[in-house]
Amino acid sequence: MKVYFIMGSLNCKEAPELVLEKALKGGVTLFQYREKGEGCLSSADKKALALQLQKICRKNHVPFIVNDDLDLMISLNADGLHVGQEDGDIREIRRRIPDKILGVSVHNAEEAQTAVQIGADYLGVGPIYATSTKLDTRDVMGFSVVKELRAKGITAPIVGIGGIKEENAFDVVEAGADGVSVITAISHHEDPERAARGLLQQVEEAYKER
Ligand SMILES: Nc1nc(C(F)(F)F)ncc1COP(=O)(O)OP(=O)(O)O
Numbered sequence: 001m002k003v004y005f006i007m008g009s010l011n012c013k014e015a016p017e018l019v020l021e022k023a024l025k026g027g028v029t030l031f032q033y034r035e036k037g038e039g040c041l042s043s044a045d046k047k048a049l050a051l052q053l054q055k056i057c058r059k060n061h062v063p064f065i066v067n068d069d070l071d072l073m074i075s076l077n078a079d080g081l082h083v084g085q086e087d088g089d090i091r092e093i094r095r096r097i098p099d100k101i102l103g104v105s106v107h108n109a110e111e112a113q114t115a116v117q118i119g120a121d122y123l124g125v126g127p128i129y130a131t132s133t134k135l136d137t138r139d140v141m142g143f144s145v146v147k148e149l150r151a152k153g154i155t156a157p158i159v160g161i162g163g164i165k166e167e168n169a170f171d172v173v174e175a176g177a178d179g180v181s182v183i184t185a186i187s188h189h190e191d192p193e194r195a196a197r198g199l200l201q202q203v204e205e206a207y208k209e210r
């Protein structure tokens with residue numbers, strides 16, 4: 001969970017395959033394919049890119065997670081799925097993929113407790129900081145939301161998401177997250193490998209402080 005890279009074709013300034021290769025070289029520990037936004041790929045093109053990115057993750061022994069699209073996840077036999085609060089019945093999804101990684105977006109302790117009770121394997125908590133990547137986010141929460149979840153006894157794996165970059169990743173992990181998830185901080189960086197490495201260094205620094 002340390003450095004969870006999320007991206008789709010619209011998030012990349014160069015070929016997504018190249019961005020992912022570089023990010024993995026820099027130490028990304030988990031990847032989510034999130035093909036979303038105005039003009040994003042769909043059907044055959046989306047599946048073709050997903051297969052390419054899955055192959056690259058497999059070569060680097062990093063799990064490949066699909067965002068939202070359960071059918072695509074099943075057709076690729078991907079390692080898991082990430083869903084938000086509005087992406088369908090989480091209980092039904094858990095029942096359909098009992099042996100896969102299931103990540104759930106949560107914004108407060110109540111949503112977190114429900115997701116854990118249903119069997120979520122990790123929680124995506126945010127937006128921690130302001131982000132321009134996802135337009136329909138809830139209000140920005142700051143890293144204190146992670147502290148609150150831990151104080152309320154949530155022990156499940158947590159990644160922070162939303163506007164996280166090398167400069168602010170330390171605080172998110174020090175607050176109690178197991179890692180950080182990023183899109184732009186890596187995908188828009190002129191050197192995705194260096195961006196990933198810098199994030200990993202910050203996360204591992206924070207691990208030492210805990
Ligand atoms: N995609 C995500 N990944 C994570 C992860 F934990 F993996 F970092 N956390 C949160 C989200 C946001 O998920 P959602 O609320 O469904 O919105 P969208 O489908 O637009 O991403």
Ligand SMILES: [Mg+2]
Nearest residue numbers: 068083084087
């Ligand atoms: Mg979603």
